[in-house]
Amino acid sequence: MAKTLFDKVWDAHTVAEVEGGMSVVYIDQHLIHEVTSPQAFDGLRARSIPVFRPERTLATADHNVPTKDQHLPIKEELSRFQVQKLKDNCDEFGVTLYGLGHPKQGIVHVIGPELGITKPGMTIVCGDSHTSTHGAFGSIAFGIGTSQVEQVLATQCLILQKPKQMRITIEGELSPGVLSKDIVLFIISKLTAAGGTGFFIEYAGSAIRSLSMEARMTICNMSIEMGARGGLIAPDQTTFDYVEGREQAPQGDDWTKSLEHWKTLYTDEGASFDEEHRWDASEIEPMVTYGTNPGMGMGVTESIPEGGGSASFEKALSYMGLSEGRTLENHPVQYVFIGSCTNSRIEDLRLVADFVKGKKIASNISAMVVPGSQQVSKQAQEEGLDKILSAAGFDFREAGCSACLGMNEDKIPAGAYCVSTSNRNFEGRQGPGARTILASPLMAAATAIEGKIVDVRKYM
Amino acid sequence: MDKLNQLTSSCVPLPIEDVDTDQIIPARFLKATTRLGFGENLFRDWRYEKDGSPKKDFVLNNPTYTGSILVAGKNFGCGSSREHAAWAIKDYGFRVVVSSFFADIFKGNAMNNGILPITVTQEFLNDIFLAIESDPHCQLSVSLQEQMLEITSTGKRTSFQIDPYKKMCLLNGYDDIDYLLSVQDKIEAFESTRA
Numbered sequence A: 001m002a003k004t005l006f007d008k009v010w011d012a013h014t015v016a017e018v019e020g021g022m023s024v025v026y027i028d029q030h031l032i033h034e035v036t037s038p039q040a041f042d043g044l045r046a047r048s049i050p051v052f053r054p055e056r057t058l059a060t061a062d063h064n065v066p067t068k069d070q071h072l073p074i075k076e077e078l079s080r081f082q083v084q085k086l087k088d089n090c091d092e093f094g095v096t097l098y099g100l101g102h103p104k105q106g107i108v109h110v111i112g113p114e115l116g117i118t119k120p121g122m123t124i125v126c127g128d129s130h131t132s133t134h135g136a137f138g139s140i141a142f143g144i145g146t147s148q149v150e151q152v153l154a155t156q157c158l159i160l161q162k163p164k165q166m167r168i169t170i171e172g173e174l175s176p177g178v179l180s181k182d183i184v185l186f187i188i189s190k191l192t193a194a195g196g197t198g199f200f201i202e203y204a205g206s207a208i209r210s211l212s213m214e215a216r217m218t219i220c221n222m223s224i225e226m227g228a229r230g231g232l233i234a235p236d237q238t239t240f241d242y243v244e245g246r247e248q249a250p251q252g253d254d255w256t257k258s259l260e261h262w263k264t265l266y267t268d269e270g271a272s273f274d275e276e277h278r279w280d281a282s283e284i285e286p287m288v289t290y291g292t293n294p295g296m297g298m299g300v301t302e303s304i305p306e307g308g309g310s311a312s313f314e315k316a317l318s319y320m321g322l323s324e325g326r327t328l329e330n331h332p333v334q335y336v337f338i339g340s341c342t343n344s345r346i347e348d349l350r351l352v353a354d355f356v357k358g359k360k361i362a363s364n365i366s367a368m369v370v371p372g373s374q375q376v377s378k379q380a381q382e383e384g385l386d387k388i389l390s391a392a393g394f395d396f397r398e399a400g401c402s403a404c405l406g407m408n409e410d411k412i413p414a415g416a417y418c419v420s421t422s423n424r425n426f427e428g429r430q431g432p433g434a435r436t437i438l439a440s441p442l443m444a445a446a447t448a449i450e451g452k453i454v455d456v457r458k459y460m
Numbered sequence B: 001m002d003k004l005n006q007l008t009s010s011c012v013p014l015p016i017e018d019v020d021t022d023q024i025i026p027a028r029f030l031k032a033t034t035r036l037g038f039g040e041n042l043f044r045d046w047r048y049e050k051d052g053s054p055k056k057d058f059v060l061n062n063p064t065y066t067g068s069i070l071v072a073g074k075n076f077g078c079g080s081s082r083e084h085a086a087w088a089i090k091d092y093g094f095r096v097v098v099s100s101f102f103a104d105i106f107k108g109n110a111m112n113n114g115i116l117p118i119t120v121t122q123e124f125l126n127d128i129f130l131a132i133e134s135d136p137h138c139q140l141s142v143s144l145q146e147q148m149l150e151i152t153s154t155g156k157r158t159s160f161q162i163d164p165y166k167k168m169c170l171l172n173g174y175d176d177i178d179y180l181l182s183v184q185d186k187i188e189a190f191e192s193t194r195a
């Protein structure tokens, strides 16, 4: 029978069926961080059981860490305690930790791929909803709760209901100035913040195929923002080239064998999906969000729709200080944040540096660039990107989640507008009262230079 | 895990759509390393002013509405996978959340903590909101065994879906680890076939 890519990976990891329709699914790689793991380790202690396969779990500290002076002890007491707790737990249970100060530390979804841990055909989970990022390699990757973190630590398995499947096909060529971030913001604006709930999404089509791995990760990353547990893209030569030679990539004969297997990972002709959508890449323009969920997005030249009086819609606009019918072009902004697991990889930093080279950010703007990992940071410095960015007036910081969720001191003040390359514009996400406008790294860079939202295509 | 089967209670209405887990429990409260005490900060930024004084117009600050059932608008629990959202809801005293639509991860987290998420039609959800409007003390009656939800004042009833395995877990207070540990031999056998 014709199988989807998802079916192939799922079937290869099903250990047993549970009466009633759920399955026991084996997890190849477990990633953990300081925020959603302490209670899971407590659970193991309470049951007096070890971590079942410690070599399949990797830990890093990212959510809470400062992005300045990382060599000093964390100032904030609760954050310091949580990061220390992770270290203690990893020591006690024999889990490898790339903690603060380690050259491989970084946002969990950035380090997995860059170390070659993330590979095609795997099952990958983490107590973090953006685990969907790793689907870009043709893996089943999704976020889990802390009880499930405990299950994976204890048994390397989860009990799951097989999700429904959706395919989103984007054909054609993107216009200059339109990035993969715009593709995914466009899709979410069409399907809404709940439109993917219950589904795993396969992204397909020539526009997707033409993207780099970094750009594919940006799309899979935001699958959760339409409610989907995850998204995946069939691996191809772009994928294999990215993985080859990375630290934990297979070598020699193992590589040849793996490659043979990875080449079978695609959706068979005639396989069926529960839902299908198709758009042309030429329809997509640079996107901005205007509301308090990522589904409330529009093209930069479009106007905020009339909400039909829904209380939730009005609440969102009133929080954002915006009104129906207006566009966001020329809307003044005070902060620009370039970072997060959505857009903090080397390619994103290169794009921004290239755009701002020789320019200065506007006087009303505070702009921050936070690399996704120590390795991204190092590479950026080797390429001189940090100098270009600093010369333009950006604050080039150390790696972490930072203002994506404001758990450390990087917060946007109440009432201020921030154009952000992160993934969530929820109320208070970047700090209590902060107003987030999600956009691509190029749109964020152009906003920083002009001090207001502009259509980046005018520079192209 | 606590068992759950029958529950009859007045309810707390939250007719807002797309309530994300950042609202249920903001990130700055995720620094705790235990499961306890999150109820205090449930809906923190909707519930309290910056200075810590309660916001009068938020439903949890209105003594008229009490009970262990939360009734919320569609797409409840979207966004972050933080289980802290489920812990906060449980710690505050809710055992059942009713909505016309739940985000997946939240739904799973809720059930793993002995909270029953009940999905009803948009129409039935509106019926509940109307019933609460005409009588703020109106009660809902839940039977997990029967998979039945009733608005006691109007007698309107609806059945609801739940996976049989998850139902068994909630009824008996079992969790997934208990099950997974019981099939460890199968897991090891699976591993040996792929090595």
Ligand code: SF4
Residues within 6 Å of the ligand: A062, A063, A107, A108, A109, A128, A130, A339, A340, A341, A342, A400, A401, A404, A405, A422, A423
């Ligand atoms: S960067 Fe933001 S979205 Fe990504 S893992 Fe960190 S907090 Fe979560």
